[in-house]
Amino acid sequence: MKHLLKLALVLFLSISMLSCSDDNNPSTQNPPTQGQLVQQITRILEGGSTTVTTVNYSDQNKYDDIYRDGNLSAQYTYTNDLMTTIDLYASNGNLAVSRELVYNENNELIRFIVDEGAINRYEVSYDETGDIVTLENYYTNAGLGIDDEYQMDIVLEFSNDNLIRRAGSVEPFSVMYDYDNKNAVRKNIFGRDVLKIVFFEQPAHGENNITQRNFYSNNFGTFLYSESFEITYDDNDYPLEVKEFDQSGTLDRTYLYEY
Template sequence: MKKIISLIFLTSLVLNACSSDSDSPFTPENDALVKRITVTDDGTFYTDFFYNGKKIVKQIPQSSNPKYYTYTDDFITRIDTYDSDGMEIVGFETFTYDTSGRLLVYLQNVEPDNPVTFEHKIDFTYNTDNTVSCLWHGGFSGIFTDILGAAVIHLTDNEISSVDITPYSDGTDPGEPYTVLYNYDNNNNPFKNIIGFSQLNLVDAAEGESYGEVFGVDHNILTNGWFTADSSGTSSTTTYTYNSLSFPETSVKIMEGGPYPSTTTTYIYY
């Protein structure tokens, strides 16, 4: 009898071990975090993302400079860009918020070791009609004398639906205005679970298509395009495949008149 009981016990252990090895871990939808993004256009390049809980710590691109993130409470307040060896800071960005947690001021310093360095600064004003007014300045060592652009960001259901942008070509005179339009799917954005990350969208929107690219907050961009008053401009369309949690696994972006016929992106999650 003892031999039979021992045999049953050993068999149970083996079965449990096999079951544990074969079962794949389940990640709840609100815990999924993007691990690697690989982009293919004229070449193939990937970026890896690292976290502490749901706060992003760093992103390490395959062939460009790594970025390290600093939080104050649940808000990203600084991003440091290092040289390719990860030894020296070659640029940084800071983010200042109001008491309601809304982004007020964005500052980018591209040469921290230069005593007279050029800086970008964006001021954000929140209006009662669900829009955000932005003024983009340029200057040296904290003195901002040039206007680089102005924008009005339109928000719909927490997403940026359109941006009205007026560029300034010489720092004082406005150029030809244009509007950028965005449409989204109903699935999950790869970055939606990263704490504080959605505020970075406002910076990209304020800078316009020439500098930043809006990536969505909760959902993924299907179409976007920019148009001047006479409707001239360009547009793009993106198609996706999704995993079981409705996050993108792959996307193919086709840009009308762009430098590459299409851009393919793959996503891997923790």
């Protein structure tokens, strides 16, 4: 009996160690999970214009084609279960922005290239915890005669899978984010650990929801201003409505979510 108890304990500890190892690996893309998936997003600007975005999925919770007001808005491509391209389209159907994602042999994101006519290349590196991500930015613009010229380092700091700080070495401002403790709209999306990096300028793929965005002069110098978010939740603590207020406290836009 004692032998069986010891064997069970060893197996339990082994499984626990493997689980912890996977949690700390920044290269592991989120596997399919059970949970709410946003199906439709309605954005209402205070000027009165409204746009409706419809999200389609493949393989349970992978982004597929996304439509805005009936027109193709975004298209996601996967290779060997890794997200490899993200194409964004203008309302006229023309390709506007293409993102190419590159991985190492451990399936860890090491580079992404953003092509919108001019090209920004980002080399990605991680600290030991995976919570500090540095993006080394290079810029190409054939029309201006610029060829893969170094621009700056952008440092992203994450906590609980949420982007909490963003600063560029030569950016005019830096940003800190505050969050609630509820479920984020896109919490159950496949590849969220990659999306939170490649869409660092508009963080929306964290664990929780942004409640305040705080702007500072470069490298967190002088506080400049804040923008706030007022959130109404459903019974499962996912957002149903998010109101976004500008720095003067004036309502700027409202988002409605259907799951």
